[in-house]
Amino acid sequence: MAKVKQTPLIWNKEAETMPRGELQKLQLQRLQQTVDLVYNKVPFYKKTMDERGVKPADIKSLEDLSKLPFTSKQDLRDNYPFGLLTVPLEKIIRLHASSGTTGKPTVGPYTAKDLDTWAETMARVYTAAGATAKDVVHNGYGYGLFTGGLGFHLGAERIGATIVPVSGGLSKRQIMLMEDFGATVLTCTPSYALVLAETAAEMGVDIQQRMRVRVGIFGAEPWTDEMREEIEAKLNVEAFDIYGLTEMVGPGVAVECPYHDGLHIAEDHFLPEIVDPETGELVAEGKVGELVFTSITKEGMPLLRYRTRDRVTLNREKCACGRTSARMSKVKGRTDDMLIIRGVNVFQSSIESVLLTVDGIEPHYLIIIDRPKDRLDELEVWIEASPDLWKRGEYWVKQTEQRIYHDLNETLGITSKVKVTEPHSIQRSEGKAKRIIDRRELTA
Ligand code: DLL
Numbered sequence: 001m002a003k004v005k006q007t008p009l010i011w012n013k014e015a016e017t018m019p020r021g022e023l024q025k026l027q028l029q030r031l032q033q034t035v036d037l038v039y040n041k042v043p044f045y046k047k048t049m050d051e052r053g054v055k056p057a058d059i060k061s062l063e064d065l066s067k068l069p070f071t072s073k074q075d076l077r078d079n080y081p082f083g084l085l086t087v088p089l090e091k092i093i094r095l096h097a098s099s100g101t102t103g104k105p106t107v108g109p110y111t112a113k114d115l116d117t118w119a120e121t122m123a124r125v126y127t128a129a130g131a132t133a134k135d136v137v138h139n140g141y142g143y144g145l146f147t148g149g150l151g152f153h154l155g156a157e158r159i160g161a162t163i164v165p166v167s168g169g170l171s172k173r174q175i176m177l178m179e180d181f182g183a184t185v186l187t188c189t190p191s192y193a194l195v196l197a198e199t200a201a202e203m204g205v206d207i208q209q210r211m212r213v214r215v216g217i218f219g220a221e222p223w224t225d226e227m228r229e230e231i232e233a234k235l236n237v238e239a240f241d242i243y244g245l246t247e248m249v250g251p252g253v254a255v256e257c258p259y260h261d262g263l264h265i266a267e268d269h270f271l272p273e274i275v276d277p278e279t280g281e282l283v284a285e286g287k288v289g290e291l292v293f294t295s296i297t298k299e300g301m302p303l304l305r306y307r308t309r310d311r312v313t314l315n316r317e318k319c320a321c322g323r324t325s326a327r328m329s330k331v332k333g334r335t336d337d338m339l340i341i342r343g344v345n346v347f348q349s350s351i352e353s354v355l356l357t358v359d360g361i362e363p364h365y366l367i368i369i370d371r372p373k374d375r376l377d378e379l380e381v382w383i384e385a386s387p388d389l390w391k392r393g394e395y396w397v398k399q400t401e402q403r404i405y406h407d408l409n410e411t412l413g414i415t416s417k418v419k420v421t422e423p424h425s426i427q428r429s430e431g432k433a434k435r436i437i438d439r440r441e442l443t444a
Contacts, residue, residue, distance in 0.1 A: 122155020
């Protein structure tokens with residue numbers, strides 16, 4: 001059995017450790033209710049279900065889920081802002097939204113019951129990471145339309161922890177407050193966690209000596225295990241990956257336990273499937289595919305088979321922590337963010353894994369793809385030198401570039417241009433980091 005650094009705690013034993021047979025019964029009953037609800041209340045679902053020739057009464061088992069139509073991001077856009085609500089707007093007491101790369105945002109409407117469910121799933125998240133009422137939570141996720149800040153806020157209140165609602169930005173002040181208020185739990189994006197570590201170092205604050213922080217709950221963007229090691233070492237925390245999306249509830253859909261062997265999905269609320277992104281067919285257990293969710297307890301805007309575009313694997317074996325819920329792997333990339341460079345499929349995560357195993361560099365990088373006129377695609381990777389490497393001079397910087405060039409070539413199977421840049425030359429992010437610049441879209 002894997003070693004754990006802390007005794008696993010569980011917020012809702014009944015729900016989280018329910019035998020799978022019972023859980024499936026509960027899921028089916030909730031699925032049937034949801035299908036009935038959306039068929040009768042949402043014209044879009046009546047239409048798409050009628051087109052597929054499926055009626056609510058046809059959902060007799062969990063396998064029948066695949067008879068139901070998918071919901072895509074485009075469907076949300078077509079029904080923007082309130083076309084998929086099952087209740088009148090007056091029953092909605094909170095609206096969140098996430099901005100996509102193009103067009104209108106995705107809306108996250110909550111009834112009072114939906115907010116209650118969110119608090120419950122976030123309480124499970126904190127508890128899985130070992131946080132209790134005794135903790136001081138420094139919440140560096142952005143407050144506002146983004147679900148991160150207020151989602152983590154709600155869950156901390158539910159477990160009775162002391163919440164410090166700092167939001168993102170003003171990093172020096174954040175370091176001061178973490179020290180002064182004795183933060184024990186840090187919540188923010190993994191890229192902002194690195195910014196905070198860097199800021200502390202610049203201020204000469206020795207985190208190990210002066211801070212009490214022991215747990216970090218990081219998510220909202222992809223990050224690799226190599227990034228986890230960096231963060232854990234620099235911030236002296238045990239890092240937990242948390243996953244979620246506005247379309248389901250925000251953060252709180254899935255989280256790691258102290259075994260760090262996948263993220264436990266709150267399966268009594270969100271029903272997962274893994275499909276082939278091309279065909280939409282279910283893939284075999286354990287195979288990588290696109291994660292699809294059906295929200296089975298949502299009141300305001302339940303969605304059937306929502307295509308997340310996140311690529312993961314699913315594991316339904318019971319975990320050593322006692323939870324019986326399915327676990328998803330760390331997100332391996334997005335189906336739509338897969339870069340095809342000179343015909344080769346390239347994922348940001350593969351590049352990050354290579355970069356972060358090289359000595360003398362810092363975990364701040366940019367991936368730039370260009371298509372010079374009438375020429376093949378070019379992949380360029382910029383990564384920052386550590387102050388030490390930079391001080392050692394040009395020869396060593398060039399050696400490091402060569403090493404990265406080789407390793408990238410071996411892993412990706414394509415050549416790239418590598419530039420090791422001066423410390424602090426790559427822009428830092430307070431929220432979700434943007435690490436890919438695809439110039440081909442601009443010139444196409
Ligand atoms: O990012 C909700 C959230 C807030 C999750 C705080 C965790 C912590 P959206 O802005 O709607 O919601 O973005 C959802 O972000 O489909 C994934 O592509 C990505 N994402 C979220 N969590 C992770 C993670 C919030 N742990 C989209 N690893 C999702 C990788 C993640 N990607």
